[in-house]
Amino acid sequence: MSLQTEPTVPARSSATLSYEQFLEVMGEEHVEWVHGEIIKMAPISDEHQDLGLFLLAVLRPFLEFHELGKLRYEPFQMKTGPDLPGRSPDILFVATANLGRLQRTFLDGPADMVVEIVSPDSQSRDRGEKFSEYERGGVREYWLLDPLRKQADFYTRGDDGVFRLLAISDGVFRSNVLPGFWLKTDPLWQTPLPGTINVMKELGLI
DSSP states (O other), X not given: OOOOOOOOOOSBOSSOOOHHHXXXXXXXXXXXXXXXXXXXXXXXXXXXXXXXXXXXXXHHHXXXXXXXXXXXXXXXXXXXXXXXXXXXXXXXXXXXXXXXXXXXXXXXXXXXXXXXXXXXGGHHIIIIIHHHHHHHHTOSEEEEEETTTTEEEEEEEOTTSOEEEOOOBTTEEEOSSSTTOEXXXXXXXXXXXOOHHHHHHHTTOO
Protein backbone atom coordinates (compact mmCIF):
# COMPACT_ATOMS: atom_id res chain seq x y z
CA MET A 1 0.00 0.00 0.00
CA SER A 2 1.37 3.43 -0.94
CA LEU A 3 0.89 6.66 0.97
CA GLN A 4 -0.38 9.65 -0.98
CA THR A 5 0.64 13.17 -0.08
CA GLU A 6 -0.70 16.53 -1.13
CA PRO A 7 1.22 18.18 -3.98
CA THR A 8 3.73 20.79 -2.87
CA VAL A 9 2.62 24.24 -3.95
CA PRO A 10 5.47 26.59 -4.91
CA ALA A 11 5.60 30.15 -3.55
CA ARG A 12 5.08 31.45 -7.07
CA SER A 13 4.51 29.09 -9.96
CA SER A 14 6.09 29.77 -13.33
CA ALA A 15 3.54 27.57 -15.09
CA THR A 16 0.10 28.86 -15.97
CA LEU A 17 -2.74 26.86 -14.43
CA SER A 18 -6.46 27.05 -15.01
CA TYR A 19 -8.52 27.73 -11.90
CA GLU A 20 -9.83 24.17 -12.03
CA GLN A 21 -6.25 22.82 -12.03
CA PHE A 22 -5.37 25.14 -9.17
CA LEU A 23 -8.25 23.82 -7.04
CA GLU A 24 -6.94 20.28 -7.54
CA VAL A 25 -3.43 21.05 -6.26
CA MET A 26 -3.95 23.77 -3.65
CA GLY A 27 -4.35 21.35 -0.71
CA GLU A 28 -4.58 23.01 2.71
CA GLU A 29 -2.04 25.75 2.05
CA HIS A 30 -2.96 29.43 2.12
CA VAL A 31 -2.52 30.26 -1.56
CA GLU A 32 -4.29 32.37 -4.17
CA TRP A 33 -4.71 32.10 -7.94
CA VAL A 34 -3.82 35.25 -9.86
CA HIS A 35 -3.71 35.31 -13.66
CA GLY A 36 -2.91 31.61 -13.87
CA GLU A 37 -0.18 31.68 -11.22
CA ILE A 38 -0.20 30.23 -7.70
CA ILE A 39 0.73 32.86 -5.12
CA LYS A 40 1.62 31.61 -1.65
CA MET A 41 0.65 33.87 1.23
CA ALA A 42 3.13 34.77 3.99
CA PRO A 43 2.62 33.23 7.46
CA ILE A 44 0.35 35.26 9.74
CA SER A 45 1.26 36.70 13.15
CA ASP A 46 -0.19 35.80 16.55
CA GLU A 47 -1.97 39.17 16.57
CA HIS A 48 -3.55 38.41 13.19
CA GLN A 49 -4.58 34.93 14.34
CA ASP A 50 -6.09 36.19 17.61
CA LEU A 51 -8.18 38.84 15.86
CA GLY A 52 -9.43 36.36 13.27
CA LEU A 53 -10.42 33.83 15.94
CA PHE A 54 -12.17 36.55 17.96
CA LEU A 55 -14.26 37.61 14.96
CA LEU A 56 -15.19 34.02 14.13
CA ALA A 57 -16.18 33.38 17.75
CA VAL A 58 -18.49 36.42 17.73
CA LEU A 59 -19.87 36.18 14.20
CA ARG A 60 -20.74 32.49 14.12
CA PRO A 61 -23.27 32.42 16.99
CA PHE A 62 -24.81 35.67 15.73
CA LEU A 63 -25.36 34.19 12.27
CA GLU A 64 -26.73 30.96 13.67
CA PHE A 65 -29.05 32.75 16.11
CA HIS A 66 -30.53 34.91 13.34
CA GLU A 67 -30.26 32.23 10.62
CA LEU A 68 -28.49 34.65 8.28
CA GLY A 69 -26.09 32.35 6.44
CA LYS A 70 -22.67 30.72 6.73
CA LEU A 71 -19.07 31.68 7.43
CA ARG A 72 -15.91 30.37 5.78
CA TYR A 73 -12.31 31.25 6.59
CA GLU A 74 -8.90 30.93 4.99
CA PRO A 75 -7.71 28.90 3.15
CA PHE A 76 -11.22 28.63 1.66
CA GLN A 77 -11.30 30.04 -1.87
CA MET A 78 -13.55 32.71 -3.42
CA LYS A 79 -13.82 33.28 -7.18
CA THR A 80 -15.93 36.41 -7.62
CA GLY A 81 -16.02 36.34 -11.43
CA PRO A 82 -14.72 34.41 -14.46
CA ASP A 83 -12.08 37.06 -15.27
CA LEU A 84 -11.04 37.75 -11.68
CA PRO A 85 -8.45 36.03 -9.45
CA GLY A 86 -9.25 33.32 -6.95
CA ARG A 87 -8.67 34.76 -3.49
CA SER A 88 -8.58 33.31 0.01
CA PRO A 89 -10.03 35.93 2.38
CA ASP A 90 -9.42 35.72 6.10
CA ILE A 91 -13.19 35.45 6.66
CA LEU A 92 -16.15 35.47 4.32
CA PHE A 93 -19.90 35.39 4.89
CA VAL A 94 -22.49 33.98 2.50
CA ALA A 95 -26.13 34.95 3.05
CA THR A 96 -28.76 32.22 3.10
CA ALA A 97 -30.16 33.37 -0.25
CA ASN A 98 -26.75 32.84 -1.86
CA LEU A 99 -25.73 29.51 -0.33
CA GLY A 100 -26.05 27.92 -3.78
CA ARG A 101 -22.72 29.57 -4.60
CA LEU A 102 -20.91 27.43 -2.01
CA GLN A 103 -18.96 24.54 -3.50
CA ARG A 104 -16.90 21.97 -1.60
CA THR A 105 -13.62 23.89 -1.78
CA PHE A 106 -14.55 27.35 -3.03
CA LEU A 107 -17.24 30.00 -3.34
CA ASP A 108 -18.39 30.30 -6.95
CA GLY A 109 -19.31 33.98 -6.91
CA PRO A 110 -18.97 36.88 -4.48
CA ALA A 111 -19.39 36.61 -0.73
CA ASP A 112 -21.87 38.98 0.83
CA MET A 113 -19.21 40.13 3.29
CA VAL A 114 -15.42 39.73 3.28
CA VAL A 115 -12.97 40.42 6.12
CA GLU A 116 -9.28 40.96 5.46
CA ILE A 117 -6.92 41.42 8.41
CA VAL A 118 -4.07 43.52 7.06
CA SER A 119 -0.51 42.26 7.54
CA PRO A 120 2.63 44.30 6.83
CA ASP A 121 3.17 42.43 3.54
CA SER A 122 -0.48 42.67 2.45
CA GLN A 123 -1.08 46.43 2.69
CA SER A 124 -1.03 47.16 -1.04
CA ARG A 125 -2.79 43.92 -1.94
CA ASP A 126 -5.68 44.29 0.53
CA ARG A 127 -6.19 48.02 -0.05
CA GLY A 128 -5.46 47.97 -3.78
CA GLU A 129 -5.80 44.78 -5.82
CA LYS A 130 -8.33 43.02 -3.61
CA PHE A 131 -10.32 46.21 -2.99
CA SER A 132 -10.80 46.62 -6.74
CA GLU A 133 -11.48 42.92 -7.35
CA TYR A 134 -14.04 42.60 -4.57
CA GLU A 135 -15.75 45.78 -5.74
CA ARG A 136 -15.92 44.58 -9.36
CA GLY A 137 -16.87 41.06 -8.33
CA GLY A 138 -19.92 42.12 -6.31
CA VAL A 139 -18.89 41.71 -2.65
CA ARG A 140 -21.50 43.68 -0.74
CA GLU A 141 -19.46 44.61 2.33
CA TYR A 142 -15.68 44.69 2.82
CA TRP A 143 -14.01 44.94 6.24
CA LEU A 144 -10.35 46.02 6.34
CA LEU A 145 -8.84 45.60 9.82
CA ASP A 146 -5.28 46.82 10.32
CA PRO A 147 -3.79 45.91 13.73
CA LEU A 148 -0.49 47.68 12.98
CA ARG A 149 -2.19 51.04 12.34
CA LYS A 150 -5.07 50.28 14.72
CA GLN A 151 -7.42 51.20 11.90
CA ALA A 152 -10.76 49.66 10.92
CA ASP A 153 -12.35 50.55 7.58
CA PHE A 154 -15.71 49.18 6.48
CA TYR A 155 -17.01 49.56 2.93
CA THR A 156 -20.42 48.95 1.41
CA ARG A 157 -21.06 48.46 -2.29
CA GLY A 158 -23.65 50.85 -3.68
CA ASP A 159 -26.16 50.29 -6.47
CA ASP A 160 -23.59 51.82 -8.83
CA GLY A 161 -21.11 49.05 -7.99
CA VAL A 162 -18.74 51.37 -6.08
CA PHE A 163 -17.42 50.77 -2.54
CA ARG A 164 -18.08 53.60 -0.11
CA LEU A 165 -16.77 53.96 3.42
CA LEU A 166 -19.32 53.26 6.13
CA ALA A 167 -19.49 55.62 9.08
CA ILE A 168 -18.33 54.59 12.55
CA SER A 169 -20.50 56.44 15.07
CA ASP A 170 -19.18 56.87 18.64
CA GLY A 171 -16.65 54.11 18.05
CA VAL A 172 -19.29 51.60 16.94
CA PHE A 173 -19.61 50.01 13.50
CA ARG A 174 -23.03 48.73 12.39
CA SER A 175 -23.12 46.31 9.48
CA ASN A 176 -25.42 46.81 6.49
CA VAL A 177 -25.19 43.15 5.50
CA LEU A 178 -25.70 41.63 8.97
CA PRO A 179 -28.86 43.27 10.35
CA GLY A 180 -28.48 44.01 14.05
CA PHE A 181 -24.76 43.29 14.21
CA TRP A 182 -22.53 45.98 15.70
CA LEU A 183 -18.92 46.07 16.77
CA LYS A 184 -16.89 48.41 18.99
CA THR A 185 -13.72 49.14 17.01
CA ASP A 186 -11.26 50.43 19.67
CA PRO A 187 -11.25 47.15 21.67
CA LEU A 188 -10.10 45.30 18.53
CA TRP A 189 -6.56 46.57 19.18
CA GLN A 190 -6.33 45.84 22.88
CA THR A 191 -4.38 42.96 24.44
CA PRO A 192 -5.99 40.71 25.37
CA LEU A 193 -9.00 41.08 23.11
CA PRO A 194 -12.46 41.45 24.69
CA GLY A 195 -14.01 38.31 26.11
CA THR A 196 -16.33 36.80 23.54
CA ILE A 197 -18.91 35.93 26.23
CA ASN A 198 -19.29 39.62 27.12
CA VAL A 199 -19.56 40.59 23.44
CA MET A 200 -22.24 37.95 22.87
CA LYS A 201 -24.17 39.27 25.88
CA GLU A 202 -24.04 42.78 24.41
CA LEU A 203 -25.38 41.41 21.13
CA GLY A 204 -28.22 39.69 22.99
CA LEU A 205 -27.10 36.19 22.05
CA ILE A 206 -26.89 34.87 25.63
